[in-house]
Amino acid sequence: MIETSLLEQLVAFHDYKTLSAAAEHLMTSQPALSRSMRKLEEDFGVPLFERSRNRLLLNENGILAAECARQVLHEQETMIARVRALDRSRRTIAIGSVAPGPLTDLSPLLSSEYEDRTVSTELRTKEELIPMLKQGIFQLIILREVPADDEIYASPCGSEHLYVSLPESHSLAFRKSVTFAEMDGTEFLQISNVGIWEDIKKAAMPHARIYLQKDNSAIKAIAAVSSMATFKTDISLRHYAPEPGRVIIPFSDESAVVHFWCCCLKKDERKFRGWFKTLETKYPDRNRHD
Amino acid sequence: MIETSLLEQLVAFHDYKTLSAAAEHLMTSQPALSRSMRKLEEDFGVPLFERSRNRLLLNENGILAAECARQVLHEQETMIARVRALDRSRRTIAIGSVAPGPLTDLSPLLSSEYEDRTVSTELRTKEELIPMLKQGIFQLIILREVPADDEIYASPCGSEHLYVSLPESHSLAFRKSVTFAEMDGTEFLQISNVGIWEDIKKAAMPHARIYLQKDNSAIKAIAAVSSMATFKTDISLRHYAPEPGRVIIPFSDESAVVHFWCCCLKKDERKFRGWFKTLETKYPDRNRHD
């Protein structure tokens, strides 16, 4: 068998045409490279070069060998990349969700459940999440429902209730609750992407004007002092400090409450035994489906 | 990059399950292998093993690495085989022909033209020869005609005339020539495969009984003393001694004479410049087509 370093040197010689240029590029000496090429020829067992006194050229065999060597080296790199990628994936839990709320609640929990692994989160549509779960891109996904898929295990993981944040001066600021119908036509400022809430709001308040802003602290500050309505949820309220001079009012509509399910592949259920136990404790079954 | 020897050792460990067994198989020492596996881990940059105090196991990464390594090693072997095959092919000239006659004449000529290469010959049908020429399995082929193919160069390389060999006692033994019609229905003994002559004989003498024999010296001896007719050609007569007690009579039919063309790929024409010059000298043009 032929050592990888020799193949690299062959490829370098093929690319740089002279031993000296290749040697420089490889940060080695010309004689070392010259010897390597001899050894390579020895290992292949066939002549690879045409030698004149001060010129070394690849012959037909050598050209083929260099081309194949490049291929083999590429295969090796692929191998290394694959192993490293596997290792990385073994050290992280990737969780995808249709909404940011449950991630806010669950990712710290996940981190403490699996202390040696890092948790990465991503927002996606349900249509994207299921195939990505199957491909192993995500180990866990959070949906609004139990998917009709017998490869997938699901467990309830809480709910989220939509609120509106209004300046105290707003005409509805005194209310205990509001309806989507009452708020339809209002202008909202919204920070960042909110997944499925987008669709719910669009459906329930077709005339609302929602200004989506990137999650940028400057904009955030502006929103804090502006008189525009913004959205909150029970989850976000638990995690972030209330803004002074504003009142928080729940939407009373049924569609303002969403229940979530945390899913994994059935084949991975054992791996996440501990995690699902935690979920069951934290979110005692309303209507489990598993 | 990772040295090939380390990958081989990894694969051996994967196969043999313990360092000691793998070390024995690799004809090296246990400590050496232990160190190699550490180095391999270092090179991959990720853990490949689960180590207990006196047990070494591949982890998930390691298993993937071993599987990929096996693949890479296989690629390497393929590379080596390809280069060696190319070298071999560069050292031999493979010539295919529709008939054995021209090979008898030409292969010694080829050998002396290309002293450093070995000549290998094969009998095939025209339908097989042309694709095999294009695939590089043959560098030269001999056909009865100029192929209608603009990738192929052709040059005349002589002709062959069919004769019959009869015992002196035969009723036609006194003739200066015979016709296929006169010989139709005769029993012939024929040594070995003769390519296109087969078809010519079958077409011209549909009632002849030709007993094909393997090229076996015992049978040859029998043929020499038997009274059965056999075939000869001007080429075979030039190369092999006449058989005593027999007369050699040419077929006078037009189809008993065949002209041959030596062909190569146009792209190889330059490589065979010298050879075709030799042919042109030996077989001055009757009706060249190139």
Next chain:
DNA sequence: TCGGATTACGTGCACCGTAATGATC
């Protein structure tokens, strides 16, 4: 004379094997 390959030569270190140690069954 310069650029490039090879040969000559001395050196260092990387790897090897033996032996010892540690650990588990």
Next chain:
DNA sequence: GATCATTACGGTGCACGTAATCCGA
């Protein structure tokens, strides 16, 4: 006690770099 991996240690070979040589443009 047997088996297996790892650590320790001393020795050797091999591959390296420098320098010298040779050759061709």
